[in-house]
Amino acid sequence: MKLLLKAVxxxxxxxxxxxxxxNILIENGMITSIGGDQQQADQTIELEGLCVSPGWVDLYAQVGEPGLEHKEDIESLAAAAAAGGFTDVLCMPNVQPIVQTKGAIHFLKAKAASLSVNLLPVGAVTVDTQGKELTEMIDLQRAGAAAFSDGAKPVQGAEVIVKALQYLQPFDGILMNRPEHTRLAEYGQMHEGIVSTQLGMKGIPALAEEVMVTRDLQLLEYTGGRLHFSLISTAAAVNAIRQAKAKGLQVTCDVASYQLAFTDATIAPFDTNFKVSPPFRSEADREAILQGLADGTIDAVVSGHQPQDTESKKLEFDLAEFGIINLETAFAVANSTTRNTLALEILIEKLTAMPRQILRLPACSIAEGEAACLTLFNPDLKWKPTIESIRSKSKNSPFMGQELTxxxxxxxxKGQLVLNHSF
Incomplete structure (x- = not known):
């Protein structure tokens, strides 16, 4: 099949x-020609404002299968990812059973083999993500694990972090950790501040994140290796990572795009679609994240995709589960909120080249003779996500009906073209 992307x-x-x-001509999944006059093709895509980049990579998403298919299964995750522009998605190990065996790695890779999106399995760092005994990470890496993390469960023990960093060094593996001191955050529902006090809610202090970032950086300096912080949300965390990079430590980090859209003062009170962990922080934290994106401290923008079914969200705020679906809106949210502060080139880099470098994935380039791994987008087109248009099984999003740019x-x-239905 010949596909022509015209005037992109x-x-x-x-x-x-x-x-x-x-003009870009693609034949049987390969880029065969760039530039030149219009050429004959089986299918031509020509849209005003159409842009193309190497395929986007998401460094943090939760998939329900196996065990939690009612929230999200592999097929629906891949469909949502494709709709959101992602060709590669890093899948956290928090399923049932936990991804901690070669069989679990093979299961995900086999089920995703024929899909248009590459689903990259993350192996658990500790057995059952309990933060105690290390998994057989060397075996998991050989089986195809792209990274190692306990995903939604932050690793608490300093001795576990040290051992994991040492264990991963022989094969240049990367440890990914969501920095949160769980005892400091215990029973918290939103960011600790004036708003939480006004609403009478138990807060999650910024300190819960900051103390763990500082500790883990000290451990990284002691052991060496590669460490990645997932879903950072506070100004102090951004500053600590900036200083660690200046020291030459091999540390990287990401932020969920939705952290740029709201603060604790702008969320709809008691609406569980705004309940996320880490929570929406203060305006000062949001501004620090924007600065961290601009100066390169923050390496990647991620979806932070956490599907939850209606039964998990349609509850009193303190009983509802944390999480937002965001695969389909991740780019639009980031683009809408950074248009005046971050060049589009930089945002695209944080969705493409930087995540690939972090995971040591092969480079993806738009050049003749290269495999076509591409994302097509229009950065200026306005749209509104709706429950009917969302491909994820779960609908827990604060962006439904909101205009995004x-x-x-x-x-x-993988030789497949997937277009959003509206086009």
Whole structure:
């Protein structure tokens, strides 16, 4: 099959065509021609404002299968990812059973083999994600684990962090940890501050994140290795990571795009679709995150996708589960909230080149002779997500019906073209 992308603007610093408007011809999953006159093709995509970049990579998403298929299964996750522009998604190990065996790695890879999106399994760091005994990470890496994390469960023990960092060094593995002191955050429902006091809610202090970031950085300096912080949310965490990078430590981090959209003062009170962990923080924290994105302290923007079924969300706020679905809105939310502070080129880099570097994935370039791994998007198109249009099984999103700027048109990956239904 021949596919022609006509007059698309290319966003790829590794390509000689970066920021140019060109025709791209794809044959049987390979880029065969860039530039030149219009060519014959079986299918042509020509849309005003159409842009293309290497396929986007999400470093943090939860998939329900196996065990929690009613919230999300592998097929629905892949469909949501494709609709959101992601060709590669890192899947956290928090399923039932936990992803801690070679069989579990093989299960995910086999079920995703024919899908348009590459689903990258994360192996658990500790047995049953209980934070005590290490898993057989070498075996998991050989089986295909792309990274190691306990996902939604922050690793608490300093001795576990040290051992894991040491264990991963021989094969340059990366430890990913969500920094939160669980005892300090215990029973918390939202960010600890004036708003939580006014609403009479138990708060999650910024300190719960900051103390763990500082500790883990000290442990990294002691042991060496590679450490990645998932879903950071506070100004002090951004500053600590900035200083650690200046020291030369191999540390990276990401932020969920939805952290840029709200603060504790702008959420709808008691609406469980705004209940997320880490919580929406203060305006000062949000501004620090924007600065961290601009100066390179924050390496990647992620979806932080956490599907929850209606029974888990339609409850009193303190009883409802944490989490937001965001695969389909991740880019639009980030693009909408950073248009005046962050160049589009930088945002795309944090969805493409930087996540690939962190995971040591092969580089993806828009060049003749390369496999077509592409995301098609229009950064200026306005749209509103609706319950009917969302492909995720769960609908727990605060963005339903909100106008967002920046629309994914589709992806080309693994020889497959997936277009959003509205196009």
């Amino acid at each position: 603007r290319i966003y790829d610093p590794s390509s000689v065509f970066h920021l140019q408007q060109q 920046g629309k994914v048109i589709g992806i080309v990956n």
